[in-house]
Structures are given as structure tokens and as C-alpha cells.
Amino acid sequence: MSLTVNTSPIVTTQAQYILTDSRQVSFPGQSIFFAIKGERHDGHRFLPELYAAGVREFVVEEAAFTGALRETAATWDDAQIWVVSSSIRALQQLVASKRKQFDIPVVGIAGSNGKTIVKEWLVQLLSPGRSIVASPKSYNSQIGVPLSVWNLSKEHSLAIFEAGISKAHEMEYLQPVMQPTIGIFTNIGPAHDDGFRSRKQKITEKLRLFTKVKKLIYRKDYHEIDEEISLILKPVNAFLETLSWGSNYSGSHVQVTFNPQKDKTVISLTGKLGNHTFETGFRDDASLENLTHCIVFLLDFGLEPAVIQERVLLLKPVSMRLELKEGINHSYIIDDAYNNDLQGLAMALNFLAQQEQRNRKTVILSDVLQTGQTPTELYKMVSRLLSEKSIDRLIGIGKQISSQASLFDIAEQEFYDDTDSFLKTFAFPTLADTLVLVKGARPFSFEKIVHRIQQKAHDTVLEINLDALVHNLNYYRARAGQGTKIMAMVKAFAYGSGSSEVAALLQYHRVDYLGVAYTDEGVMLRQSGITLPIMVMNATLPTFDLLWQYKLEPEIYSRRILTDWIEYITRKGEPTNTPSVHLKLDTGMHRLGFVKDDYEWLVEQLRQNPALKVATLFSHLVGADEGVHNEFSRKQYAQFMEGAELIEATLGYKTIKHILNSAGIVRFPEYRLDMVRLGIGLYGVEATGQDQRALQSVGTLKTIVSQVKYLSSGETVGYSRKGVVDHDSAIATLAIGYADGYDRGLGNGVGKVWVNGTLCPTIGNICMDMTMIDVTNAQVEEGDEVIVFGKEVPITELAKTINTIPYEILTGIGDRVKRVFFKE
């Protein structure tokens, strides 16, 4: 075969899998890769890597397929390459033509909120007895929709997809890809208002998904939606039948009332679909709205009301979270509650493969729920996925997976008929020093297994949102611009967030360098499998052996440490193994670094010791976050560049130069040089305060209510009788104290925490392990969850109330507080 370059914009392929993320390859020989060039990310960079992994079909963009890449690709004589003007559009066209081959009901869901929940619930409610294809997770974007629709196969009798847009004209591209026959418009709210001229325009744009549907379900209480349907949609969709629901006064086809009772809600419907009542355990407005969309759909679809009622009671809140936490016997658990189909399994296995904390990998897997293949075909694929990710041990649970045991070829494997027999007979001590992926379809209740094998946490946990961290990384990447490297600062236990987990994620997302304060921190990262280059800022003579052994790169900041290092590496005499160093110039911080008077001496040393490898040259701004220091920052930069020029002239080669921290990246883009050092911003705090809204909150510190008591006016709470109760009060005791990092300064009403939607002040002094709060104005019971900081209580505000900075609060969170990592 020879390399085929297609210039026709129409992609035709026999490939079964579409790849848009170079890191998600599972079946390379059966995959086609679409190289997508975004603001922050360029898929074309990964073509050679994918080719090496066995991918042979590629769609690339004219503008990016040039120079070296084109030359490299010219040597691949067994590849097929399509050169198009936009990979995303080509992907959409490919999927649109596949969609045309299917003639089944396709439900399309749009709206500001609730799309994913309505979709997941419809699947749960309709599933028994039906073979349904649905968008994985919240795949609803310009790329997510085609990837979802691509999963259609001839065995499916119903499809349910969601579509989300953030600006005008996007829906036009999604309609032909999805071609829904039935629509659900969930609601309209402020999400993505920025991308549109007006609320009206946003509704009109979303309605474009429904230009060819035969039926549209919506809630008539949203007057604007109702109006735009009449004004805009009806004139272009002659076959449209609307099915609206709403309050008694809305004039809708179905009138709905919600009757809250003690521990349930009764939903009554009258009108076009007949008279019905349904009971549910859900009580909040959003859940009731989402559920009513589902019920109206199901009644109209012809499901028996009794069946609907039975299944509604079994509905579970939608959790798509994947959690990483500590387990028994020094193991780590990845708890993935999301549906267990082949695609979900592949995603979870990829996440498992990213983790470096333990060498051994165990998978506890239920039957895989997927239609369209014989069990033998299906479990052959499962077996291949597991082998590719080098799984050491498989524990299969379920009749189906057990009956296919002979297809697996894993070093250790065992099978159980169901979850209960596993729990009764499994030898739990054998689950030690391993990463365990727990992946089960909902009916298998794998939460029981997770409960059994997770480390019992002290009731205070710091939850780290890994998606938010990646979002923040990408924000700074975009600000720093292409061509600027990123050193992520993970000192002090990654600002309190957990260094090995955060570092593994950063490594996966291809940052260029990591920075730590002390040698021990670097050693810890190496021991947990981190291979990125690591700079150690406070390197000292006694730790040189460790630096050498673990390939850690010291910051050289003084005459003494340079002399020691030169002597050390000369004695070692292995130039090829010598770690590179980072020279720090002090331009005004006056902490560590060479000052101007040292330059002459420094340059002389460099000249005499060519074995010394200088990787980077850097300095640090003292006041990058504040306008009052602009003048000083500019002086620092000028002085740094002067020193750097002198040093590079002596070295005879260019080094990587860097001076900006998180605040600097936002305020001094002109100084970004070759690399930036990203710290606090990664963890969700925009240090200048200018652009906080662009970042996502990463850490949520949570605790629980241990006890509630009722006190009369005049009684006191806590040590030294500081908390005086001046009205009859309800007081709750929380399982967090200053030993966990809840600063003692937050006592006596200074600090407030969030309980069941109400901010409650502290009362009395904070104790070492406990804190009391006044919950008189809140609905609180023992065992309730309490948010100490997070989205509801911003850490920036919390820091201000006690005159400190978020850095101190984050790094002060105690060791006994468990860190739990999750991604949506």
C-alpha cells in the first residue's frame, strides 16, 4: 500500500472508532483520528505518536498539515490521510451521513439545565426491554454530539442525545448530525448568556435543533420559550406537534401540580394525556421539573402508568463522578459509578492507566451492559481492553462475565455470580498495594464494594475536582500562549491538594516541568511514578545524593551552593548522568538568588566548568499581582534580562528563561518568555482578582454535623464561655477544628459555613478537633454535610475575613483530612 492523501472533503471510512483525543486510543487498527486545532490544543502534534501506536486513518486540517509534519507523514506508506479545511466539520458530515441510515425514534434534548439528567433518567426509565443508545456522560458539544451519534448501530430501537451550545450558529451544525424526531426543551436560564445578544436569541438558536422534529415537549411556564416556538419554530416546521406542560394557568396541554408531603412529592397530571398521579422521593424544583419532562414523554410514548410509577421510585440521582481515594491495605480505589458499557469501561481504564501511585492494577468489573454484539464478541473486546492496559488482576462479578471466563487472559483472575457472594467469600487482605478500578453497572450495587474497601475517612474531607484543575490549567495555557512552556508548581503537597495525584494529572496533560520546594517532595513524586523533569528550589548539600539518584534538578542560588554542586559533580564524574540546574537571579525579592555583584564570579565559574548543564535561568517578581508595583516589576524584568544575556553569552547556548508566576501570567503577558511558573491559579484562585470568574473552584473542604443541641438564652458554648447564647438557639458541633486547618481566628462568629443552603456563623472558640456553629436559622440534622469552603464559600472570602491569603489556608489543611479526587 502507499500513503493516500485525499483532498476530497468527504471522509469515508470503515473504522469503528472515532478518536479526537490522542490519549484515548484503545483499538488503533479500527480507529480514525480527527486532528482538531483549538485555541489551547492542537491535535496535529500527536499524529506521529498515533501512527506509532497503530492508527492508520487521519483527518487533518490544511492549515496545520504543513512543513515537518507533512514530511513525516509522507514516509507512512500504509496510512490514509484526508486533508480538510475543518476537522470538526468533516467529522460532523461523516456522522450526519451515518445518521441518515437509521430510521428509529431519536430524542434530542436541548435547554440550559437538566439535559444530562433528563437523558440519564429516560434511559433508566425506558431501559428494561429496550435497546437504547445515548450520549455518554454530557457529550453535547460540537464534537460530543457526533461522537455520541456515531455509536448508533442496527440493534438500537431508540436513541437519546443531548445538544448544548455556547454561542450563536452552533446548533445549525448539530441538527443534521443528530436529526432528532422528538424534542425535549428542558428550560432556559442564564447559562452561557455571554455567547448571545439576548435571552430570546439564545432560545431561537437552541430551537434550531428542532426544525425537523415531529413532536416537541416543553414547559409552558417559560413564556419566552413558548413565544419563540410560535413565532420562529412553527413557521419553519410545518409538521410540528407541540406537547406542553405547566401550571394550571399556563394554558398548557397537560396541567401539572406538585404536592410536597413529609418524605415524598405527589405529582398530579390532568389534561391531554389523562389524569394521573405519581409519587417520588425527589423534592427539589429542578428534579421535579426534570422528572415531569420524563413522565410526559413516557405517557405520550405509550408506557403504562403503573410501570412508570414503579420505575420512578427506583430512579437514582445521576452521578457521573469518578472518584479516586485511598483504600484498605495501602491500596488506591478508582470508584466509577457511571454505566458500564464498553466506551465507559475504556474511559475508566484510561484513567487507571494515568495513575502512577501503585504498580499493580486490579479491576473489579460487573457484566458489561451493551447490546449489539454476542457475549463472545463483547467479552473478547473487554478482554483486549484489559490486556492492553496491562491489568494484573481481574475480579469479574455477574453471571454473564463469569460464563465468558475462558476469554480472559489475565495473570490472576476470579469470578463471582453476584455482588453479595463476592462480599461473603472474597479474601480482602489480598487486595493490597494495588490500584483498584471498581466499575459496575448500576444494578450490581457496587457501592457496597466501595464501602467495604475504602479507607474509612475522618469525617472531614478535601474534595479535589480534577476537571476544574484541568480547566484552570487550560486557561493559563491560553493566556501564556503557544510556544510558552508551563512549569506547574506542586510544592507543599500541591498547595495542600495532594501532590502525587495532581502531578499524575499534570503529567497526563503534558505540562513541561514540575516545581517543588524541597528534595523530599521531589523524591516522593519520583516514587509515585512521575517522570517529568522536576526543579527543586531549596536544594542543599546533604540531599545531593538523592537529587542525583532521582534525577531531580536543583535551583542554584548562591556562591556556596554552586561551589558545592560543582565539587559534587566533579567527584561523581559522570557527565551524561548529571542533572541539569536552574540558575536563580535575585532581582528584588531578596530571598534566594544571585545578586548583581555575583554575576562576574558566576560567569567565571560557568566558563571554568563546562560540565555544568544549565537548563533554565529565572527570577521571581515580588508584586506581580498589584498595580502599585508595576514600576518595580518592570525594573526586575529589565535587570533579569541583562543578567540572562550576560550568562547566555558565556554559556554559548540559549537556556529556557522564566519570570512569571500565576499573577504575572495575567498581568504581564509581555514577559512570558520561554516558560511560566504556574501555582495558585491551578488550584482555582486568580491571584490578581481580575479574572476570578474564568477559573473553577478546585478544592471543597467538607465536614459533618456530629451533634445538634438546643440551648436557652444565657447559656454559653465552648472553652472560656466565649460563645454566649443571647436567644434560644440550635447549636451544631462540627467534626473539624484548628488541627484540621480551620483557623482559630474564625471562631466567635468571624467564620461562616454552608449547611443545607444557609450560611451559619461559628459560635465560641474553635477547638482543636471541633467547631460549634449557630444553626437556629437553618434546617440541620446530625450527620448533615457542611461546606467549609468551596463554590458556596469562596476561599478568597474566607481568607479575607482573617487577614490572610488563600495560599495559607490551602497549605494549612491537616494531614488527617482525607483527599478525595473526582472527575465528572
Ligand SMILES: *Cc1c(COP(=O)(O)O)cnc(C)c1O
Ligand atoms: C510558589 C512559586 C511560584 C508560583 O506562584 P503562584 O503565585 O502560586 O503562582 C512561582 N515561582 C516561585 C519561585 C515560587 O516559589
